[in-house]
Amino acid sequence: MPIQAGQLFINDLRRHNGPLLPEIETRLKAVLESGWYILGAQVSAFEESFAAFCGVSHCVGVGNGTDALELALRAFGIGPGDQVVTVANAGGYATTAIRCAGADPTYVDVRADSMLMDPAALKGGITSRTRAIIATHVYGRMVEMPAVLAVAETAQIPVIEDCAQAHGARLDGRAAGSWGRLGCFSFYPTKNLGALGDGGAVTTNDSTVDERVRALRQYGWTQKYHCGAGQGRNSRLDEMQAGILSVKLPRLEGWNGRRRRISALYSELLEGAGLRLPPVPDASDAAHLYVVRTPERDRIRTALAGRGIVTDVHYPVPDHRQACDRDSASSDCDLPVTEGCCREVLTLPCFPEMRDEEVAWVAKSVRQAI
């Protein structure tokens, strides 16, 4: 099929979800006919299969990825007066969750090669008020978890993995979401495993934490109408979304493999083009986004847009420079690598249904723009 201008998006959810529609329709009809729409058989079945996929004993479905992070923090009793350390180049979701829990974010810099949390910087970023670490596997690449866990062990604080961009990433054979005390996932439609609406989950091997998150997602109920688990809220994965996720989960490994091949092909075709390319993905990488670095970002974006190639920037403003945080103590930090990334990162289209000719066309267009 010839490539036409105006056609290529960063993610094409019609191409991704279209082939699944008959199966999804059957599933949704079954939910509709069941007469049970919240916390029923579909959610339980998905929780069980996603826990198995991640190699953990528990999974709790929640409303979205940001809630997963906030409920994780609350499950550890983190609140006002506490600090949680994270990175500032991951879209601000952890910061939002930390603030919603009443705590204060602090930031450490990222590594220049991977753009992920730098364990050496993390060591120096722990204070007497630090109560947890949120390690975000940005772009589908996994943080160096053994080094992060070593810092956490010395400080005796839990590690929460933000796996919203890393469904199916595996470091040393162990899945994202199974390394920390808790893993937090988003099923936003564009994620590697995406619902057709909002959704999220928490994974853990810790049965006490599992019980707490399970209660906190539903008003703090320890049993119906009995709020025994502290300050809860309403954040539940619904039956329809859980059913859709169960249809999609068996395809996730195949989709991730295709994403890795697209990323590797980009890197081959863009070698020597004057861009800073991401590491070639291995099995540890869910290849969620293909992100290059260039000081010429805005000019290249404009040139690509002129050819109908939609790009994006993940993310343009580091958390500590956001207007809403400008006056807080959290903004008082020095993160030169993070700031450099935010000035230069450019995300090229990458989704499992993208054809090799399309990748070649984008790469050629990038070269021409340079």
Ligand SMILES: Cc1ncc(COP(=O)(O)O)c(C=O)c1O
């Ligand atoms: C790294 C990361 N963490 C958390 C989230 C938040 O997920 P949600 O949009 O489901 O709240 C996202 C979603 O975009 C994300 O990319």
